[in-house]
Amino acid sequence: AQSVAQPEDQVNVAEGNPLTVKCTYSVSGNPYLFWYVQYPNRGLQFLLKYITGDNLVKGSYGFEAEFNKSQTSFHLKKPSALVSDSALYFCAVRDIGSGGGADGLTFGKGTHLIIQP
C-alpha cells in the first residue's frame, strides 16, 4: 500500500522569505513523487515530479523539492515566497514497485500555504 502525509494543514510565510511545505510518503517499492497546486475553484496544476536520478528536482514557478530516501520525504521549497504562491498544495505518490501504480496516485490531505505581504 502507498500513503502520503502532509503534517501541516497550514503554513504561513512572509513574502520574500523561504518556504517549505512538508511531505512524507510510504511505499513498498520505489516511488514516483509529485507536487500539485490548486487555486480556489480550479483543478490541479502540476509543479514538479521525482522519478529517478538527482534528488533535487526543479519545477514550475521557482519551486523545487528534495527527495530524501532515508527519511522518505519529499519537501517542497522555494527560496523567496510571493503573495501569488498562496494556494493549496498537494503531495502525491505512486508506488512503481507494485506493478505500476495499481491504485493510481495517492494524495496527501493538502497544505494551505499563506504568504503574507
Place this chain on the structure above:
Amino acid sequence: KAGVTQTPRYLIKTRGQQVTLSCSPISGHRSVSWYQQTPGQGLQFLFEYFSETQRNKGNFPGRFSGRQFSNSRSEMNVSTLELGDSALYLCASSSLPGGNTIYFGEGSWLTVV
C-alpha cells in the same frame, strides 16, 4: 497544445438521478484517470482507463463507472446519486498507464440536492 478538457464544469442533480461527466485528454495521451475531491475525504482515486479498458479501480461502490472510447476520450457515470456524491471530479491524463507525467483538468463540480 490543449490541456485536459472536462465537461460540464458545473452541474446540479437531484438525489436518485444519474450523471455523466466527460473528459478529453491531452492530445497523444492514451491513459485517463478519474479522481473525486471532497472536503472530508480529500482526493481519492476512482479508476484508470487505457486502450478502452479499465486497468484499476479505487474503493468506490459500483454506482461509479466509466468507459473510454477509441479516441481516448473518457466518460464517468454515477447512478442513483446520493448527497455524499457532491464533489469535484477531476480527470487526469498521461501518455501511458502508470505514467510519470500526469496532468489534470479543471474538474466538474457536481452538487447533489
